[in-house]
Amino acid sequence: MLDFLPPLNDHNLPYPDTIHPIVVHFVIAMVLFAFLCDVIGYFTRNVRLFEVSWWNLFFATLSIFIAVLFGQVEAGLAEPYDVVEPVLNLHTLIGWSLSAILAGLTAWRFILRSRDPQTLPLPYLGVGVLITCLVCFQIYLGDKLVWIYGLHTVPVIEATRNGVL
Template identity: 60%
Template sequence: MSALPLNSQNLPYPDPLHPIIVHFVIAMVFFSFFCDVVGYFTRNVRLLEVSFWNMFVAAIAIFMAVIFGQFEAGLANIYAAAQPTLNFHTIMGWSLAAIVVAIAAWRLVIRNRRTQKIPPAYLGAATFLICLMFLQVYLGSKLFWVYGFHVEPVVEAMKRGVSG
């Protein structure tokens, strides 16, 4: 059995899927937070419902983002300078998956109580989640823009033996 052929980005498919999925998750979590904050201050129950469903879907999709991230990181040409950032990004990814699921579960409990508002403690936890998401976005951006993970010229240079 032979391995799948890799393209110029060192992937067995046309483009990296991790960024596509992860941007979907980021948008869902941020929109959920936005709806919660606006819903909290306006007492708009519909926004709280939108927030719940966004967080619920994000809790499922984040695992796909982490799995594709792990797969694509395994195919990347990793050099010593990038390793600490990749390790931290990986730990943060799995941690965020657990935190998003916990927050979504908390949100489900709040929703099932049929309350017309969400507790301030939940908003505090959601704010903490948003801060962690910003950190994770920074780390992922650094892996792409600074270290060139799955960027064609960097992949080609690594294949020719040039390393950082």
């Protein structure tokens, strides 16, 4: 069975480089931009920004599942050493949670949009603040995995293969 899989490269991946960060950056940008549009639209009463926010949130929800899928694959191929495991596990847990929370938020937004596309309730914006904070914490954990612990970087992969880590 393993003979049918492509060989792993210097980054311990079957494809040239990590895909998870590429997809997840779109999700991050769309979620944060959607919240920003909601806040500006709420205070300026510019309802066109609510439409921009809705579509960003909708596509972010679709994209986060792709990001989580590639994140799972790449986390499984990372061969994390002992110090990394708690951070990687928390990052994974929050990633799955964010996908569910974002799907719920998008469903809520769809209902609000169906009832009255001209307004947004203040509690919805409050949840937007919480989601923004959770996304920022997730960014911190992802950065830590790459820039501190070096997952999928060539020196760390070589050290793991040589039994140093």
